[in-house]
Amino acid sequence: MRIYGKLYINGQWVTPNGTDTNEVVSPSTLKAVARVPYGNATDVDTAVKAARGAFASWSATSSAQRAKYLEAIAQEMQKRIPDFEATMVEELGMPIALADDWQISGPIAACRDYARRSAFMDKTEEVGNVLIVKEPVGVCAFINPWNYPLHQMIGKMAPALAAGCTMVVKASSQTPSHAFILAEVIDAVGLPAGVFNLVHGSGRVMGESMCSHPEVDMVSFTGSTSAGIKIAEAAAPTVKRVCQELGGKSPYIITADADLQKAVVYGVEDVMVNTGQTCTALTRMLVPRSRYEEAVQIAKVHAESLVVGDPLDKASYMGPMSSQSQRETVLDYINKGVAEGARLVTGGTDLPAGIESGAYVRPTIFADVNNQMSIAQEEIFGPVMTMIPYDTLDEAITIANDTIYGLSSGVYAKDKAAAVAIARRIRAGQCYTNGGGFSYQAPFGGYKQSGNGREWGDEGMGEFMETKSILM
Numbered sequence: 001m002r003i004y005g006k007l008y009i010n011g012q013w014v015t016p017n018g019t020d021t022n023e024v025v026s027p028s029t030l031k032a033v034a035r036v037p038y039g040n041a042t043d044v045d046t047a048v049k050a051a052r053g054a055f056a057s058w059s060a061t062s063s064a065q066r067a068k069y070l071e072a073i074a075q076e077m078q079k080r081i082p083d084f085e086a087t088m089v090e091e092l093g094m095p096i097a098l099a100d101d102w103q104i105s106g107p108i109a110a111c112r113d114y115a116r117r118s119a120f121m122d123k124t125e126e127v128g129n130v131l132i133v134k135e136p137v138g139v140c141a142f143i144n145p146w147n148y149p150l151h152q153m154i155g156k157m158a159p160a161l162a163a164g165c166t167m168v169v170k171a172s173s174q175t176p177s178h179a180f181i182l183a184e185v186i187d188a189v190g191l192p193a194g195v196f197n198l199v200h201g202s203g204r205v206m207g208e209s210m211c212s213h214p215e216v217d218m219v220s221f222t223g224s225t226s227a228g229i230k231i232a233e234a235a236a237p238t239v240k241r242v243c244q245e246l247g248g249k250s251p252y253i254i255t256a257d258a259d260l261q262k263a264v265v266y267g268v269e270d271v272m273v274n275t276g277q278t279c280t281a282l283t284r285m286l287v288p289r290s291r292y293e294e295a296v297q298i299a300k301v302h303a304e305s306l307v308v309g310d311p312l313d314k315a316s317y318m319g320p321m322s323s324q325s326q327r328e329t330v331l332d333y334i335n336k337g338v339a340e341g342a343r344l345v346t347g348g349t350d351l352p353a354g355i356e357s358g359a360y361v362r363p364t365i366f367a368d369v370n371n372q373m374s375i376a377q378e379e380i381f382g383p384v385m386t387m388i389p390y391d392t393l394d395e396a397i398t399i400a401n402d403t404i405y406g407l408s409s410g411v412y413a414k415d416k417a418a419a420v421a422i423a424r425r426i427r428a429g430q431c432y433t434n435g436g437g438f439s440y441q442a443p444f445g446g447y448k449q450s451g452n453g454r455e456w457g458d459e460g461m462g463e464f465m466e467t468k469s470i471l472m
C-alpha cells in the first residue's frame with residue numbers, strides 16, 4: 001500500500017493543515033491500495049502564495065533553462081515508469097498490457113516536446129511602431145480527473161513550465177498517487193521552490209478555493225461539464241482566465257462505401273479501451289441503414305471477443321470501471337437504454353463471465369438507438385456503444401451535430417478526401433478519420449459544452465501566454 005502523509009509546497013514536503021485522509025480503493029480487488037492526505041483551504045493559500053513568490057524569478061529564466069528542467073523531468077519520469085504503471089493498474093484499473101502505452105510514455109514524450117517549445121516565448125514581432133511580445137500568464141491552478149491522470153497533468157504542467165508560469169495542482173481522489181510521484185520527480189530534479197506545488201483534497205473544498213483565490217491568474221480544468229460550470233463561476237469574480245476541457249458524446253460516421261469490418265472494429269475498440277472512460281470515445285456510431293444489420297453483427301462479435309478481467313493479467317483489454325460508484329452509474333444507463341426501447345445486442349448489467357466481484361461492466365452495445373434517447377445524448381463514461389442508423393449523409397451529419405457536446409468525432413469513408421470533407425462539417429475539436437490515432441502534436445479541445453480551451457501542440461502552449469504590445 002502506498003502511503004503519503006505530506007503535501008509538496010514551496011519545494012518541501014509539508015504536513016498539511018487539513019487533517020483528513022483519502023483512502024484509495026482498487027476497483028478490481030476492492031481493497032485499499034493507497035492513502036494520501038486531504039488538505040484544506042489554508043493549504044491552498046500557502047501553496048498559491050508559494051507559487052506567487054516564485055513567479056517573478058521563474059518567469060525571468062531563459063527559455064533554454066526551462067527547457068533543461070523539462071528535459072530533466074522527462075528523464076526522471078522515465079525512471080519512475082514502473083511506479084506510475086502500478087498506480088494506473090491499482091487505482092484506475094487500467095490493464096497492465098496497455099498502461100504504459102496509453103497512460104505514461106506519451107506524456108513523457110510530450111514533456112520533452114514542450115522543452116523544445118519553450119523557445120516560443122522568445123519570438124517577437126514588429127508591426128509598424130509596435131513590438132509584440134509573449135509573457136507567461138502567471139500563477140495557474142490545475143484540477144484534473146481520474147481517467148488519464150498523468151496525461152492530463154502533463155498537458156497542463158509542461159506547457160505552463162515552458163511558458164514560465166508557476167502552479168498549484170490537484171489530482172482526483174480516485175487516482176491521486178501519480179501526482180505525489182510527480183512531486184517526487186520535481187523534487188529530484190531540483191525545480192526552484194514554489195514553481196510546482198501539490199495540494200490534495202475534495203473538489204468542493206480544495207477545487208473551489210483554488211478557483212476563487214485572488215492570487216491565481218488562470219485555472220485549467222479537465223473534468224465533467226457540471227464541475228466545469230462551477231469552476232467558471234468560482235473564478236468569475238476575480239476575472240481569471242479559465243481553460244475548460246469537459247465531457248463529450250462523440251459521433252462516428254461510417255459511410256456506405258467504407259470497409260465496414262475495419263470501421264466497426266476500430267469504433268468498438270475506441271469505445272471500450274480504458275473501460276469506456278475516455279472523454280473522446282466515439283460512443284455514437286452512425287451507420288447507413290443499408291449496412292446496419294451487418295455492422296451490428298460485426299460490433300457484437302468484436303465486443304464479445306474483448307477480454308475483460310484482472311488488470312494485472314496481461315491478456316486483459318478491459319479492466320474494471322474506476323470505482324463501484326462509476327459502475328452503478330453505467331448500469332443505470334444500461335437499464336435506461338433498455339427502458340427507452342433500444343435493442344441490447346450484447347453486454348448488460350451482469351458481471352462478465354468468470355468474474356465474481358469488482359467494479360466490472362461487460363462491453364455493451366445498443367442498436368436501434370435514436371439520437372433523442374438519453375443513452376445517445378448523455379455522457380455515460382463506460383463501455384457502452386450506441387448504434388444509430390441513417391439514410392443520407394446530410395442526415396448523418398445533422399445527427400452527429402445534434403448534441404450539446406463537441407469534443408471529438410470520427411469518420412470512416414472510402415478515402416482520405418471523402419473523410420476530410422465530412423470531418424469539416426462536424427462541429428467538434430477533433431475528428432479521427434479512417435482509423436487515425438491520437439497525436440500529441442494535435443491541438444485538443446472542445447466546441448460547445450465540451451469546453452473552451454486547447455491542450456497539446458503550439459495551441460496548448462498559447463493557453464499559458466499573455467500578449468503584450470510595446471508601442472514605440
Ligand code: NAD
Pocket residue numbers: 143144145146147148170171172173201202203204206207208211222223224225227228230231244245246247248278279379381407446450451
Ligand atoms: P469531475 O468533474 O467529477 O472531477 C474532476 C476534478 O474536478 C476532480 O479533481 C474533482 O475533485 C474536481 N472538482 C469536482 N467538483 C469541483 C468543484 N465544484 N470545484 C472545483 N473542483 C471540483 O470529473 P471526473 O469524474 O473526475 O472525470 C470524468 C469527466 O471528465 C468526464 O465528464 C469526462 O468527459 C471529463 N474529461 C474530459 C477530458 C477533456 O480533455 N475534455 C478529459 C478527460 C475527462
